[in-house]
Amino acid sequence: MSYRVVCYINQFYGGRGGEEVADFKPELVEGPVGPGLELQRLFGDEARVIGTVICGDGYYAEHIEKARAECIKIVEELKPDLFIAGPAFNAGRYGVACGDICAAVTQSLGIPSVTGMFPENPGVELYRAQTFIVKTENSARGMKQALTSMARLGLKLLKGEPFGPAYEEGYIHRGIRKNFFKDKRGSLRAIDMLLQKIAGQEFRTEYEMPAFKKIPPAPPIKDIKHATIALVTSGGIVPRGNPDRLRVSSAESYAKYDISGLNNLTPDEFESIHGGYDRMWANLDPDVVVPLDVMRELEREGVFGKLHPYLYTTTGTGTSVANAERFGQEIGRELKEAGVDGVILTST
Amino acid sequence: MTREIERVAQIPVAQIATIVPIMLTVGANRIVPGVAIPHPVGNPEAGPEEDKKTRRKLVLRALKALQADISEQTIFES
Numbered sequence: 001m002s003y004r005v006v007c008y009i010n011q012f013y014g015g016r017g018g019e020e021v022a023d024f025k026p027e028l029v030e031g032p033v034g035p036g037l038e039l040q041r042l043f044g045d046e047a048r049v050i051g052t053v054i055c056g057d058g059y060y061a062e063h064i065e066k067a068r069a070e071c072i073k074i075v076e077e078l079k080p081d082l083f084i085a086g087p088a089f090n091a092g093r094y095g096v097a098c099g100d101i102c103a104a105v106t107q108s109l110g111i112p113s114v115t116g117m118f119p120e121n122p123g124v125e126l127y128r129a130q131t132f133i134v135k136t137e138n139s140a141r142g143m144k145q146a147l148t149s150m151a152r153l154g155l156k157l158l159k160g161e162p163f164g165p166a167y168e169e170g171y172i173h174r175g176i177r178k179n180f181f182k183d184k185r186g187s188l189r190a191i192d193m194l195l196q197k198i199a200g201q202e203f204r205t206e207y208e209m210p211a212f213k214k215i216p217p218a219p220p221i222k223d224i225k226h227a228t229i230a231l232v233t234s235g236g237i238v239p240r241g242n243p244d245r246l247r248v249s250s251a252e253s254y255a256k257y258d259i260s261g262l263n264n265l266t267p268d269e270f271e272s273i274h275g276g277y278d279r280m281w282a283n284l285d286p287d288v289v290v291p292l293d294v295m296r297e298l299e300r301e302g303v304f305g306k307l308h309p310y311l312y313t314t315t316g317t318g319t320s321v322a323n324a325e326r327f328g329q330e331i332g333r334e335l336k337e338a339g340v341d342g343v344i345l346t347s348t
Numbered sequence: 349m350t351r352e353i354e355r356v357a358q359i360p361v362a363q364i365a366t367i368v369p370i371m372l373t374v375g376a377n378r379i380v381p382g383v384a385i386p387h388p389v390g391n392p393e394a395g396p397e398e399d400k401k402t403r404r405k406l407v408l409r410a411l412k413a414l415q416a417d418i419s420e421q422t423i424f425e426s
Contacts, residue, residue, distance in 0.1 A: 217418050217420070217421075218354045220418070327349050335357050344414075
């Protein structure tokens with residue numbers, strides 16, 4: 001028995017035309033089309049491309065929910081075992097469409113999906129965790145190599161064969177780590193890596209650092225005398241006894257405390273629970289981490305308008321980037337709603 | 349956290365912390381170098397007066413940073 005595969009491609013690879021027909025609505029064609037022909041050759045007798053969905057990049061991008069639903073409906077009726085989209089190389093809209101339809105097919109039909117993109121395609125960040133995205137060149141010059149990797153990965157998924165690390169399998173990692181035993185302990189591996197680095201040889205880190213984003217600065221405060229300023233900290237300052245059970249490290253939450261009646265943070269009422277620095281000074285006077293005493297003074301002196309009544313706090317040690325970003329988004333929304341004009345954020 | 353508050357609320361955030369390269373890496377735009385990791389806004393080892401004076405100086409610097417028209421990540425050393 002051979003597995004059933006359905007492909008997704010855009011209007012261009014579907015031979016319908018270029019940008020002028022980008023609003024092409026999803027259409028099913030029987031059997032393989034365009035890149036699907038090479039996929040079929042690579043699959044041999046093991047899998048059969050039974051149908052190809054062709055959809056315009058503009059149509060998918062502009063009507064994402066409608067396009068997704070229409071495509072899913074077509075795919076579902078074909079009862080495939082595997083879904084393959086693209087490859088999209090570095091085409092942004094096509095990449096987002098491929099990622100989105102793959103993620104949706106895997107989620108709603110419960111079958112594996114594979115696509116291919118250049119690592120900088122915006123579809124990668126959005127969908128890497130929800131499908132398998134094979135790493136490709138930035139243009140169709142890399143078509144043959146991309147399809148070879150996609151077909152190989154697709155067959156592995158169909159057969160349920162065990163997977164090695166993402167870089168060996170040729171896809172962009174999904175942020176999943178597996179625990180296993182190595183034959184050499186960590187210190188030996190680190191020294192090997194260091195020697196390779198010094199010798200100018202290629203080496204591979206075992207723990208990739210996350211890539212951080214930069215944003216354009218927000219406009220400055222124009223009228224500080226009437227501005228509301230909020231205090232936020234990642235220094236783990238909480239009311240004594242840590243009533244909201246903030247974690248001492250690897251925080252999964254933040255807390256919000258009313259400081260409107262307070263002139264400073266006293267050690268009788270507040271403490272630091274942060275697990276990443278020596279808390280001696282902070283526990284003698286939490287103002288050395290959250291400068292409430294000075295903020296009140298400056299507020300009274302009229303240096304700025306008013307202090308926001310709530311302090312937002314969490315512990316910033318071992319906290320995942322994803323959680324820290326989520327805290328920032330939630331706090332940011334609340335501060336905006338409250339009409340806050342600026343923030344002083346202290347970190348330890 | 350700094351970056352996302354600024355991005356979502358579209359209001360300036362001045363971050364006071366000691367390790368400037370980390371603030372640069374995580375995308376803080378208005379950066380005020382702090383005193384020390386366990387007491388970023390104070391100098392308690394130098395006694396209560398100096399401690400408060402230092403804190404006031406840093407908070408005023410952060411308020412200045414919030415009013416500064418900048419186009420890229422900026423470190424406010426004074």
